[in-house]
Amino acid sequence: MRIFFYELRKILTVGMIALLAVASVIFYFLFLSFEFDHFPNGRPERDIFKITVEEIAKHGPTMDDQQLAKFRERYDKQVEEANRFLQTRPEFVSAGITTYQAFQEIGLERKDMQKLRNQVIFDEEVDIFWELQAREFIIDRYLNKESWLEGRGENEEQRARGHEIYLSGEADSILPWFVWRNYNQLIVFESILITLSVLLMLTPYYLKERRNRMFDLQYSTRTGRTLFRTKWLAGSTAALLFTTLHLGCFFALYSMNETAPFWQAGISSVLNDYASWFDLTFGAYIGITIVAIFVLALFTSVIALFVSRLAPSYFAAIGIQVPFAFVLWVLILEYLVHEIGTIRYSSYLPTIAYALLVALTIVITVLRWRRERVTDIHAA
């Protein structure tokens, strides 16, 4: 245990922590801050967000036919409100537009009336018109959920899954697409940042010992080559520790997007533009991405340790890891973290991919340890 902490301290030096902090800050501003600062991004997303949150507060995260009927009643009431608003505005009255329906039907050829309409919607940003638009969107989606869901499939299997989502009521859940996209965008870059940090953190670890010619002394002590195991463990622990802390900070920031009401909602909602092979709530999905990131961090730590042990120089270590990191990040962006379980890819993809990662982690560890136990340690 004492040795373990010695080793941990060698990894988490002040300089390293500073480097990781700076990397995080730069990365945050380049790739993450937008999704925090601009969520929900503009109108009508902001209105849809507000309305769906209200709905969930009223009756939970699903919208069945009964709830939809009530929702439409509320819509009708708001239309009347809009009518009253239009009747109080002399410019609309004089143009003969006294109902919301007439307001909506203003044609493209009526340039003067277009101007009036834009004045109310874009310049004055009268809430009611934005909200009505948002409600119309929601009603439209729920009314036509069957076609929406089947339209998402490109082959028989996918269309069948879409139909299943429709039949099982998964589609009734309330999760607007931008809430989903925002999270996926954020978590993808968070996982890239974490894996990058793990590489940065562990690449110098064994290399430094080699540069300091410490192996001779270390491996001829009582602890001997089991130190390699302790080091491996310390490296992985440091990676997981960092991941935990980093995810902690990340979710503290994410909580300010105030998406908690949606955590109970199923992810294959008709309001979303995504369909999953699995019936999961948004909260469970978040949980899965967290587990995925821990696996990725562990896998990356093993790769970094392996390279660090074998590379003859920093130059070689970085050079080898550049292609590795590139491939890893492309996979993260497309398959490993982004929209896990999407029906666009095979339903086996997530399980197989992560089983493979775990297997590789174990195989590399075992093989290296076996080798390390018997390998000749040559003078530097």
Next chain:
Amino acid sequence: MLTIHQVSKYYGNFCALRDIELEFENGVYGLLAPNGAGKTTLLRMLVTLLHPSSGEIRYDGVDIYEMDEQYRELLGYLPQDFGYYRNNTPRQYLMYLSALKGMERKAAKEKIDQLMELVGLQEASDKKMKKFSGGMIQRVGIAQAMLNDPKILILDEPTAGLDPKERVRFRNVLTDLARDRIVLLSTHIVSDVESIANEIIMIKDRQVLYKDRIENICRTIDGIVYETEIDFERAHDFRQRHFSLSEKQEGGKLKIRFLSTEGTLEGWRAVKPGLEDVFLHIYQDEKVGR
């Protein structure tokens, strides 16, 4: 007792050591050979960093690789050009190594204080090692090797960088230690071992040539070492005919010590051979610094 039996070491096709047969009991052993003769390879096998290609090394009858940590627990090792952390103080560095050596924290602290005094670094024990001179670093290395009170102390070129005063102190420490343990030190500096080693091991052509007491080794060239004084003009010719061991300018003449098997001539004095003479005799056909 540490025994090396039939040990060979190959690096690919290159043979570094062949059929080494050695036994060590308590006492100081000097491993004497020119650079590149395989000294370091032998020592690295004794500390389990390298594995013999064939043969076995046993401690009290048990294979040292099977003994594993029980064997390494008995070990103190100072590698040639050993590693350290530049930003550590000797105390931090020794604490870290004491953990690796499986020592209790409290016992380690006491031992470190003793050792710092022993190697004369008590003043510097809390200064960062990047400021240290080569000799100071070497003394930290010696302290490190003795940290766990080893039964087997293996020192690869331990006196490198030490000044004459430190060398003397170091030799005395070793003599003291060797009463109840094996001390094996490698060197190519004859004077380092001449005065303290009980036995000398010489390696030539990848094999052990001698393992014997110094007197016995010296006796092998008894009667062929001479001294004489000659004129400088004759020096070149003389060197062609006899293998010169050492030369010194004295009273306008050249005082020369040399090997000859031709019997005593006029003006030659037979002298008692020393270890250095043997060393030069044995390795006379090998290029220096190979």
Next chain:
Amino acid sequence: MKRIVAHELRKVMMSPLVLALLVLFLLYNAAMLLTGYGSMREDMAESNRLVSQYGHQIDEEMLTRLRNDYQDGLQWMNRLTKRTEGRTFENISSLYESGTHHVEGLYDESERERFSNLLAMETYLRFISNIDSTYEQLDAMNRAENEIRKYRLSGELAETVRGNYRELAVRIDQLITNGEHKHLFFIGHIFKTHSLLFKTVFRTVLFEVTILTVLLTGHLLSYEFERRTQSLMYSTKRGRSLMFDKTVAALLASLVVTTVLLFGTLAIYFTLFDYTGFWSVPISNALQAEYSWPFISFWEMTFGQYLLASVALVYALALCFFGIASVLSFLFRNSYAVFCGFSVLFGICLLLTGIMPHDSNWLLVAGFTPSLLMMNSDLWWMEGGAFKSYRYIEVITITAWAVLLLASYALVQRRFRKQDI
């Protein structure tokens, strides 16, 4: 000294790692260009055919010929379809929309080829017909105001931007008088070749060049320190000037790497995408536009000249990155730290504009960094929004950084000479 440089150069250029990365990068670039652009390459061949037939300059004479040929083709087509399908089409696009053009047995290979020629003519004629009205409506000052509003600029900064656009207005007038916009090119709205070449390809190559340059510069310059041979090396006859030799070697290696990657990739690009007839087309041509606002270069230049200027800028950026890496090598003496330090600096340079007040010219100045220049590779030498409205950005950025880096290098080199090792 030559021998030392050659020795150091060999050390890095013969390293399996550098060679492997070079091959890997080139393979990636080739794969990137080979996948997904098959039909686009065929359509681009049509554009080439048009140019070889009508020349690239769009003038009345050329248009008359094109229109006549198109009308002839249309008549031919309708005679044909009348016979095969029993109906006629208003234009070739409607034939394509109906989908009958590729029904087996209806038309033979040569007829289909002519259809495709005709479609190209029709498409070009449609885009050409919009050019005049588009350029009449190009209002630099209006764009300036839009940009100022978009980025919420104010104060002296807004004034500077307005000033830049006033100059751009002059340039637009000149461009129209020269007729730079009236030339055939690959249609940007369809092919987006400008983005493909100058954004995707150039930026990818730049990233690869940056990674290799920084890696090998850091490696060469900290080599002796990492190997602990510094006391030996820097006490030789050449002594500390060795560091200078190493810098020269790293510089040469960077240039080699840049050349291999850039010219290798461009060779692949121009083999796949045929630009034969377009080298002398002005870069500010109208057809190349990918969005409603066209590409407007600050100077009159042909595509070939523009490409050359951009290639030169790639070299300039590679040298900049080499310079940064070599200065960092003197400071850190460890290639890992150099790589990390460089990445951090690169990132900070990208963020610099984000922390400047929106009413100060410093915001513009903060954009004068090699990293930002690298990210904007598709807008080099061109107007590209509020922060890309000043015509000398590239020249000033490179000059300023060259001076800055040379001074820093002189400083660290001098310090190194006096330093204890």
